[in-house]
Amino acid sequence: MSPPGPVVAAGCVLWRRSPYDGGLEVCLVHRPRYDDWSHPKGKLKRGEEPRDAAVREVLEETGHHCEPGAALPMLRYEVNGHPKEVFYWEAPATGGAFVPNDEVDRVAWLSPAAARDRLTRPADRVPLDAMIAARPDA
Numbered sequence: 001m002s003p004p005g006p007v008v009a010a011g012c013v014l015w016r017r018s019p020y021d022g023g024l025e026v027c028l029v030h031r032p033r034y035d036d037w038s039h040p041k042g043k044l045k046r047g048e049e050p051r052d053a054a055v056r057e058v059l060e061e062t063g064h065h066c067e068p069g070a071a072l073p074m075l076r077y078e079v080n081g082h083p084k085e086v087f088y089w090e091a092p093a094t095g096g097a098f099v100p101n102d103e104v105d106r107v108a109w110l111s112p113a114a115a116r117d118r119l120t121r122p123a124d125r126v127p128l129d130a131m132i133a134a135r136p137d138a
Contacts, residue, residue, distance in 0.1 A: 006076070006083035010054040011041025012091035013131045014066055016109065024137070026115040026128065027093065029061050030106040036120035037108070039127065041086055050087040061104045064096035070134060072127035088127040090134070 014027040028037045042057035044050060051068055058066045068089035075086045098107045110118060112132050116125050 004082075006085045007043060007079065008050065008085050008087070009041050009043045010050040010057065010087040010089075011039050012054050012058050012066055012068060012089050013039055013072060013127050014058055014062060014064060014091050014093055015131070016093040018109075024112060024135070025109040026112055027062055027064070028108050028110060028115055028118055029104045030108070031103060032105045033103070034120075037118045038120060038124055039088065040104075041088070051089065054087065054089055054091070058091065059096070060101075062093075062096070062107055063098040064093040066091035067094050070131075072130045075123050075126060077123060090127075090131040 016025050016027070017023070018025050027040065029040050030037055040058045040061040042053065042060070044053040048056075054068055055066060058064060068091040070090050072088040072090055074088065077084055100106070108118065112128065116128055119125055119128070
């Protein structure tokens with residue numbers, strides 16, 4: 001019997017232009033279950049494509065609609081001894097509003113540098129750094 005495949009998840013580096021100064025802001029979510037700060041992401045539903053899952057998870061976790069653009073580096077790591085793969089896209093927020101829920105109790109819109117510092121898992125900086133490197137206006 002072959003070992004089970006990795007858990008597959010998807011998410012976005014969600015961004016917007018600051019309503020105050022027009023600078024780039026990145027949205028991070030706080031998950032009270034883990035007491036961590038991360039990009040909005042989650043597991044795929046059966047038969048769901050990663051990009052569709054990323055859009056769904058952003059909406060569920062942040063209350064914001066988004067339009068995924070360029071693919072960002074995929075992360076591979078282990079969770080409780082099981083392999084996990086997380087696909088990411090850069091995505092501008094296109095509207096919506098956050099409402100706290102059981103999974104996410106807070107969001108923070110931060111400058112890229114502040115978001116990089118706030119991320120709990122160092123590996124989560126990889127897709128953020130890739131998005132920033134690809135944006136001449138960041």
